[in-house]
Amino acid sequence: MAAMTATILHTRGLSRSFGGVRAVDNVDFDLEEGEIRAIIGPNGAGKTSFVSLICGRIASDSGEVWLDGRDISRLPAHQRVRLGIGYTFQITSIFPNLTLLENVALAVQSQARTNSFLNLSSRRLNDSAHEALVRVGLGERSGELAGNLAYGHQRLLEVAMGLALKPRVLILDEPTQGLSESETQGFIILIRQIAATTTILLIEHNMDVVMALAEKITVMDQGRVLAEGTPAAIRANANVQRAYLGEQP
């Protein structure tokens, strides 16, 4: 198997309906190791539902999800996370009463599989947590309460928690929503750095971010994959323009 084109994650026939509406409709999807993939599409296209099916937050009606040659379709979410699917929430979801370090330490603890009582050295916990905070640029503020952070920094903390899981695939659900222009630029740089070690699956509305980051784009519409290809190819795709890009102001 050539390392350059190894598929790390794929889905086959993945479907889910909500009250008769097919939110995700028979999706075949392949993600290659090391790539940055963006999923775009109009509101209600099923993007968040689709990644939720991948990470197991919601159960699928039918279809399969494979991670690195292993069928994970039947596994509960927490096991998928342990196997290497990291997920960051669209709505910032941190523990406001804990310090930054304690927030990230939870993720480290999970990754170290030490859900147990004693089997974790306090030093390793702190080092790993601190390292993740440094990577997102919050290393100096590790002792602050997460609830006191500005919104943009909370988003970074969320990413640090994702990183501390040491995921094979990191799913970022609209990470730049609500960020200022300069914060967004910083975020782009950060994600490029992360991509050196992790495959990235990105849901994003901001087309500048998508074009700056994505090596390949998957366009979803009404629960289906409408098109897939390089940014240039997607830009040129007439269907996509009609369904999606045309609606953009």
Next chain:
Amino acid sequence: MKVRLLPSPQSLLLHLAVIAALLAANWLLPEYHRGVVSRVLVLAVFAMGYNLTFGYGGLLSLGHAMFFAAGLYGAGLTIYHLDWSIWPAFGAGIGAGLLLGLVVGALALRTSGVAFMIVTLMFSQVFYLTTLYFTTYTRGEEGLILQQEVRSLEFAGATFDLSDPSTRYLAGLALFSLVLLFTLFIIRSGYGRALIAIRENDERMRMLGFNVFANRLVALAISGMICAAAGAAYAVLFGYVGSTLASTQYSILPLLWVLLGGAATTLGPLLGTLVMFYVIDIASSHTTAHLLVVGLVLIFLVLFFRRGILGTVRARWLPWLP
């Protein structure tokens, strides 16, 4: 500011000081009050077990009487009917609590919130009715009385008479201290941190790779064991094993004690139990209806004093208080 997986030195010192003070109280307290406090110590263990799931785990159970009663009957029945000695009987009580915690947890944890409250209430009611149904063995509300001669404890080569007031107090204190320190250590451990974080946001923890169900189940099993230990201790220290102690009221009391002392504080259960005992003691001289006091205090707590005594102290003055 590192993340510590062990209690801080100051909190450890505080807890050891509390234990030391309680030890000294054995010789300082007048007879009547020593009797009250020895009962409080055992019931505070019950409250600490309750606090683990309610305070730290955020699981509001209305059925913990069944765990207390599992220990009570696990020890009481084996002593009364099978002539077991204290240690194995105590073990039987704790084992019963663990088993019940696992079974009830496996079922009840499929629900949450209000449904969890009602399901636990009903399971506990089933347990209570079971003790009434097998009245041939349990003598129902009248209960079994364990005589002085079966309540002697072999320990370190010596024999202790558990019906002796001083021995009883010290035995209660020993169990209390053990559970207190255990609680202190567990809430600072990785497991305890995860349990508390799950209380705050279970979906986030799931997506950090934690098995929320298993984590809560462990909490309920440990809680069941601690409550059962309190029940078993109650049986051997006070010699009464009856259905009254399995009734719904004994599911509400630990909730009351913990709310009053401060949920999710290590020393809150002791403080709440102690205060409530004396409040009822004082009220009893004015009215026979002590449940009236329980009802009023419950409503007062949920309306105006949700954090409880130590929860308020922590929020206002001592943020390091565990």
Next chain:
Amino acid sequence: MGFGPYLLLATLEGLVTAAVLSLMALGLSLVFGVMRVVNVAHGEFFMLGAVLAWYFSSLVAGDPALGFLLALALSPLVVALIAWLSDRLVLSRLKYEPEATIVATIGLLYIIQQLALTYYGADSRPVEAPFTWRIQLPWFGYSGYKLAVIGASILLVGLTALLMMRSRIGLIMRATQYDSETAQAFGIPVRRVYSAVFALGAALAAIAAVLVVPIRQAHYLMGQEPLLLSFIVVIIGGLGSLRGTVVAAVLIGLSDGIISMFFSPTLAKMLATLLVALVLVFRPQGLFGTAAR
């Protein structure tokens, strides 16, 4: 007496139980349905209704019908007032937060029960039925009053259903139940609706109690068992579903009489409670309800 008549008698007794239970469970279900409040003190409203019925009927000498009618008029009213006050003073201040509300109603339970013990005492006291005629069936005579209870219950359940389905007040209640925030935005006084529903629920329990005291005596602990049965009914019928509640009440009422012929009452209660707990675990929408919201 052959098996047929025996079964008829058991069915009639079961229907009486079902009639009382329907009213009581309807109150519980209404409160849960509209307010999402699990009222653990519901059994005490029932007990209070019975104790007050005894008190009011004892005020009137002479024809027992007069005393009974006075009790039927006043007892639910007083209980409704107490419930209304409890809602204003406690529940509304808790913002109906589910867990705190349950704890508060447990407190309420103890307070009411202990006050009844203090002022009413630990005795059981009867209330005379308003009339004593019996229907003579070929096999046995049967109390006309019990039949009247069944009739009254059908009437009251029907009226409540009509109130909920047809009247403006019912519409307001259902709108509040469906989405209290939107209802508030549309100018529905949600807080007053809640207080009214809580009072109505308690009044239904009290009416059930007044109807029952000529059959069973008033006692300060009498609220416990009906509370358990109502919980069973409401859970099996599907939380907050009116139709499911009535169907389940009839089912439980009928089977209660029949089951207790075969099992000891304690064992019957044990099994029923266990069964209902398992229904909540595995089928939280109830046996008759559709998927929960």
